[in-house]
Amino acid sequence: MTEVNDAAPSVVITGGARAEEARELAERLAAESVASELTMGNPTLWGPEAEAEAAVRLAWTGLARTSRPLLGEIAALRSDLHAEGVDRVVLAGMGGSSLAPEVITAAAGVPLTVLDTTDPGQVADALAGDLSRTVLVVSSKSGSTVETDSHRRIFEAAFEAAGIVASSRIVVVTDPDSPLELTARTAGYRHVFRADPNVGGRYSALTAFGLVPAGLAGADVGALLAEAAAAAPALSRDEASNPALVLAGLLGAALSRGAEKVVFADNESGLPGFADWAEQLIAESTGKDGTGLLPVVVEGIDAPNFADAGDDATTVAVGAPTEAATVAVSGSLGGSFLLWEYATAIAGRLLGINPFDQPDVEAAKKAARSLLDADSDAPTGDPVLVDGAVELYAPGAWQPPAGADLDEAITAFVAATPDQGYLSIQAYLDREQDASASVLRRELARNAGVQTTFGWGPRFLHSTGQYHKGGHQNGAFLQITGVAEEDLEVPERPYTLATLQLAQALGDGQVLAEKGRPLLRVHLTDRLAGLARLVHAVQTVRGADR
Numbered sequence: 001m002t003e004v005n006d007a008a009p010s011v012v013i014t015g016g017a018r019a020e021e022a023r024e025l026a027e028r029l030a031a032e033s034v035a036s037e038l039t040m041g042n043p044t045l046w047g048p049e050a051e052a053e054a055a056v057r058l059a060w061t062g063l064a065r066t067s068r069p070l071l072g073e074i075a076a077l078r079s080d081l082h083a084e085g086v087d088r089v090v091l092a093g094m095g096g097s098s099l100a101p102e103v104i105t106a107a108a109g110v111p112l113t114v115l116d117t118t119d120p121g122q123v124a125d126a127l128a129g130d131l132s133r134t135v136l137v138v139s140s141k142s143g144s145t146v147e148t149d150s151h152r153r154i155f156e157a158a159f160e161a162a163g164i165v166a167s168s169r170i171v172v173v174t175d176p177d178s179p180l181e182l183t184a185r186t187a188g189y190r191h192v193f194r195a196d197p198n199v200g201g202r203y204s205a206l207t208a209f210g211l212v213p214a215g216l217a218g219a220d221v222g223a224l225l226a227e228a229a230a231a232a233p234a235l236s237r238d239e240a241s242n243p244a245l246v247l248a249g250l251l252g253a254a255l256s257r258g259a260e261k262v263v264f265a266d267n268e269s270g271l272p273g274f275a276d277w278a279e280q281l282i283a284e285s286t287g288k289d290g291t292g293l294l295p296v297v298v299e300g301i302d303a304p305n306f307a308d309a310g311d312d313a314t315t316v317a318v319g320a321p322t323e324a325a326t327v328a329v330s331g332s333l334g335g336s337f338l339l340w341e342y343a344t345a346i347a348g349r350l351l352g353i354n355p356f357d358q359p360d361v362e363a364a365k366k367a368a369r370s371l372l373d374a375d376s377d378a379p380t381g382d383p384v385l386v387d388g389a390v391e392l393y394a395p396g397a398w399q400p401p402a403g404a405d406l407d408e409a410i411t412a413f414v415a416a417t418p419d420q421g422y423l424s425i426q427a428y429l430d431r432e433q434d435a436s437a438s439v440l441r442r443e444l445a446r447n448a449g450v451q452t453t454f455g456w457g458p459r460f461l462h463s464t465g466q467y468h469k470g471g472h473q474n475g476a477f478l479q480i481t482g483v484a485e486e487d488l489e490v491p492e493r494p495y496t497l498a499t500l501q502l503a504q505a506l507g508d509g510q511v512l513a514e515k516g517r518p519l520l521r522v523h524l525t526d527r528l529a530g531l532a533r534l535v536h537a538v539q540t541v542r543g544a545d546r
């Protein structure tokens, strides 16, 4: 049993002026009893338009208590699986259905293979693990997410091909009566965990979505709930010192001054990857109606965009306080989940938006679907430029200057980013094998001098993707796609993973281009050589050119 960290979450603001404006808002929120009303599930806190949705989205405040019955069910299943020699857990789930268990298991130091990709190579690597020891957890609140459905089909076929009874190795987490529950019952899958339907995906860390995969993988999820229970009283108090009110106040005040970026760096928190979870919570909850908070996750407190952040950003150290950050936020993992959920929902009230919907995610899904439904391959158009293993496509209104070479085209693209806007790098690649692509964030941030985000596609579509389309329209989007060396059929579906992956990139690109955003797609005909060339091109960019 892990020791329970029952320290109250702490929010420490550096700088008197920022602390003062946060405190003023926290006092107002305390006087309005927002924390206690939220804890009691008052759906009117976000105005009449959000009320119907909020009425079925607020059960997360009580999960430290209501999720406890799950612990025995998870422990029993884990021990049965272990008795059969099944101790490798693969999780298929997108966004809210995988980000929390990824953080929980990383903090606990237990292995979990997460599939939140359509990259055929990455999925093939997960399939190449020892299937005789593998259980697949299929997590989807809606039960209809295409990536997760594809993973289930592929693994089911692979288990059978390996002579393993697939139904005995598939565990499902889903909302009651979802299409996935129906499939699971019909196929006789090993176990179905019915999640609490009154909690939205990105607030579901302490529901079955967070607890089942992490608990099966060996994390002490009982301790996690105890941590959340220890933090809960402080977060529900109507006092200006309530850390959730202070944090919401800080972010709300920043946004009203035009500082919409929230730059996250870990500072010895012991919670690796926590910001990737917070990124979805904040971006999807607030990034809509042309406003919102844009999370930017960086490599450390010394990284570009953090150390040199401008007045369009609030810098957040996850962990120990430091003069280098506007604010340091620390606490146990269970307490931190709850703190950020409270702070984000309350910031939503300050922003005047509904923090429980994600109206712009569907647009990209629809565009990808219609590309997949088309009889022929998704139309890519002609490249505007080819340089060795790199092809450049500019499918929107923005075009590189005539006759530009690759370095010049990238520089011109960066120059098209609005002042105090942001650059978004979207890598539809293999997050393990092509991990080096992530260095592009640091390089581009340093050389372009604007806030720069990095996301793996299609994972980010279920996270920052909402903000890109629904939030402030000041982004420029650099997509990276690549030829897949091997491809995987999706059983009983007319597409392969590689076709799905490309359709997702093209579909999202279409929506961004329709919104008039600068868009450039770099296609790597050889991933290794192409990435090396792209890194070189990015290194030639100079901020002065912006």
Ligand SMILES: O=P(O)(O)OC[C@H]1O[C@H](O)[C@H](O)[C@@H](O)[C@@H]1O
Binding pocket: 094, 095, 096, 097, 139, 140, 141, 142, 143, 144, 145, 148, 201, 202, 284, 358, 361, 461, 462, 463
């Ligand atoms: O859990 P699922 O229903 O499969 O949904 C997975 C993800 O899908 C969408 O992209 C939503 O915007 C996310 O909030 C959600 O976490």
